Amino acid sequence: MNKPRKLLFLILTVILVCIAFAVTASADNGEICYGAATVSATQLNIRSGPSTEKTILGTANDKSILVIIEKTNDDWYRVNYYGTVGYVKADYLTNILTAENFSAAGSISKTDVRLRKTFNAESDIIATFQPGKSVEVIGINTGWYKVVADGNTGYIRSDLMEIVGPGPNTPAPVTKSLGRQIADYALQFEGYRYIYGEESPSTGFDCSGLVWYVYKQFGYTVERTASAQYRTAGYSVSKSELQPGDLVFFSNNGGYSVTHVGIYIGDNQFVHASTSDTGVIISSLGSDYYTRVWYGAKRIV
Numbered sequence: 001m002n003k004p005r006k007l008l009f010l011i012l013t014v015i016l017v018c019i020a021f022a023v024t025a026s027a028d029n030g031e032i033c034y035g036a037a038t039v040s041a042t043q044l045n046i047r048s049g050p051s052t053e054k055t056i057l058g059t060a061n062d063k064s065i066l067v068i069i070e071k072t073n074d075d076w077y078r079v080n081y082y083g084t085v086g087y088v089k090a091d092y093l094t095n096i097l098t099a100e101n102f103s104a105a106g107s108i109s110k111t112d113v114r115l116r117k118t119f120n121a122e123s124d125i126i127a128t129f130q131p132g133k134s135v136e137v138i139g140i141n142t143g144w145y146k147v148v149a150d151g152n153t154g155y156i157r158s159d160l161m162e163i164v165g166p167g168p169n170t171p172a173p174v175t176k177s178l179g180r181q182i183a184d185y186a187l188q189f190e191g192y193r194y195i196y197g198e199e200s201p202s203t204g205f206d207c208s209g210l211v212w213y214v215y216k217q218f219g220y221t222v223e224r225t226a227s228a229q230y231r232t233a234g235y236s237v238s239k240s241e242l243q244p245g246d247l248v249f250f251s252n253n254g255g256y257s258v259t260h261v262g263i264y265i266g267d268n269q270f271v272h273a274s275t276s277d278t279g280v281i282i283s284s285l286g287s288d289y290y291t292r293v294w295y296g297a298k299r300i301v
Helices: 003-029 180-189 207-217 227-234 286-292
Strands: 035-039 042-048 056-059 065-071 076-081 083-091 101-108 113-117 127-130 132-140 144-149 152-157 162-165 235-237 246-248 258-268 269-275 278-286 294-299
Touching: 003 258, 035 132, 056 083, 056 132, 056 180, 065 101, 113 162, 127 152, 132 152, 180 207, 180 269, 207 227, 207 258, 207 269, 227 246, 227 294, 286 294
Parallel strands: none
Antiparallel strands: 035 065, 042 056, 042 083, 065 076, 076 083, 101 132, 101 162, 113 127, 113 152, 132 144, 144 152, 235 294, 246 258, 246 294, 258 269, 269 278
16 A cells, blocks of 8 residues: 555544544433333432432422433433433333333424434434424434424434423422422331431431431531531521421430430421330320420421
8 A cells, every 4th residue: 555545544544533432422421311211109319329328309200201311220220300310219110211202391402403204313304403492392212302393293312402391291290398308208217227326228327317317318418416406507496387307306404405306297296216226216296205305496498
C-alpha cells in the first residue's frame, strides 16, 4: 500500500472509531427508556441511588406506571416517574417491560426531532420538532415513546425527549404532606428490634436512632440523641397542634431532661423504639404513662 492510501486508510479508521465512540457515548449518556412497569405497592419509594440507605426523592402510587430507564441489578431499576428520576426496588414492580400504555406530559429535548409513523428510524417522518415542544405521551415501545402532538400520533425515540409530568388522562395522584410521608415511612419499622446505640434496619434501633434514620432518608440531618434532638431540631409545637412527622419527646426523670423520643403518626399515636422487650411499637399519647411523662414536641418539616 502506497503512502497516500495508507494515510487515507488511517484517516478513515480514525473517523470510524470516533463515530463509534460518539454513538456509544450517546447511548451511555442518553435516557433511552426501554419500557415501563406497574407499581405493586401502596407507596413505592423512589431513591437517589440503588440502596434503601439512599435519600427518598418521591413516592409512586399503587398501579402507577413507571418508565424504565435501565435495570441496575437484580434488585433495582432506574426509572422516571412523571419527571422524578431515581431508583426503585424490583420487588414492587409488575408487568415489567410489558406495560405499554400510560399518560404523561413530555417535552422535546433535542434539535430537529422527528415524529415518525412507527417505532423505527427508517419510518416515514410525520413532523419535526424543536427543543421545548410539548407532547402528550400515550405509551412506549422498545425505546420509542408513542406521542400525540398537533393532532398527529406517532413515535419519538425516548432519548430525544423527556417525561416532565403526568398527562391529562393520568389519575390524580394522592398527595401526601412530607410529614405524612415521613410518618408512613417510619411505620414500616414496627416490630423491629430495640438495640441501644443502633440506628439501622439491619441491626435495630434505639429511640433517637429510629428518628435519626427515618429523617436521614428524606435528606434531613438531626442529632443522634433524644436530648440533642429536642434542643436543636425544628421548632416547638403544642400537643394540640401535632401533625404527622412531628417529633414527640418525653421525660421519665421528673422533667429534668429528655429521655425518650418518637414520631407522631396521627390520631394521638406515635411510633417509637420503646424497650428491648417490645422493640419498635405504636403507642398512644393519651395513655396514663405517656400523659404523665410528656415533655414537648418539635416540627422539622
